Amino acid sequence: MEARRFVDEPRKTGPDHLSGLAMSLHVGSDCVLCLPDEERVIWRNDFARVISVCDETYPIFCRVITNQHWVEFSDLSSTDRVQIMHVVYVVERTLRTLLNPTKVNIASFGNVVPHVHWHVIPRFERDPHYPNPVWGARTEGQPVLPPAGFWEQFRASIKEQLAA
Numbered sequence: 001m002e003a004r005r006f007v008d009e010p011r012k013t014g015p016d017h018l019s020g021l022a023m024s025l026h027v028g029s030d031c032v033l034c035l036p037d038e039e040r041v042i043w044r045n046d047f048a049r050v051i052s053v054c055d056e057t058y059p060i061f062c063r064v065i066t067n068q069h070w071v072e073f074s075d076l077s078s079t080d081r082v083q084i085m086h087v088v089y090v091v092e093r094t095l096r097t098l099l100n101p102t103k104v105n106i107a108s109f110g111n112v113v114p115h116v117h118w119h120v121i122p123r124f125e126r127d128p129h130y131p132n133p134v135w136g137a138r139t140e141g142q143p144v145l146p147p148a149g150f151w152e153q154f155r156a157s158i159k160e161q162l163a164a
């Protein structure tokens with residue numbers, strides 16, 4: 001199946017109730033994941049990248065993003081689907097190895113930014129929303145900071161694992 005791209009192709013159909021902001025994001029030139037203002041890239045190749053979201057509440061929140069603008073996971077070829085899920089897997093496993101979190105949350109929405117990407121979030125019982133989703137009701141916890149040297153270790157580990 002040919003990949004759908006929106007670079008020169010504004011969405012022609014869709015819900016009428018979407019705001020002007022949401023609709024404008026469907027145009028590739030305005031897509032914040034196609035043309036990010038600023039990103040803290042942990043790893044990247046020609047196909048995808050892993051970034052730190054730099055979220056104050058969730059300082060270890062990572063995102064796996066395809067470099068090309070696809071709207072839905074099923075727009076990718078079978079090879080690309082395997083490749084991107086392997087990146088998600090490596091990020092999840094490495095977070096577990098380095099941090100031993102209570103749980104790792106993996107989410108893909110794309111309602112506001114319809115560009116294929118995954119949120120990969122290590123969760124801890126002491127974090128600000130546990131056991132709720134990070135977008136859910138706040139609980140008593142506090143942001144969990146990474147240990148010293150974490151980002152260097154994380155970067156080196158996923159680089160090594162994804163080099164093959």
Ligand SMILES: [Zn+2]
Pocket residue numbers: 028031032033034035068069070114115
């Ligand atoms: Zn995009």
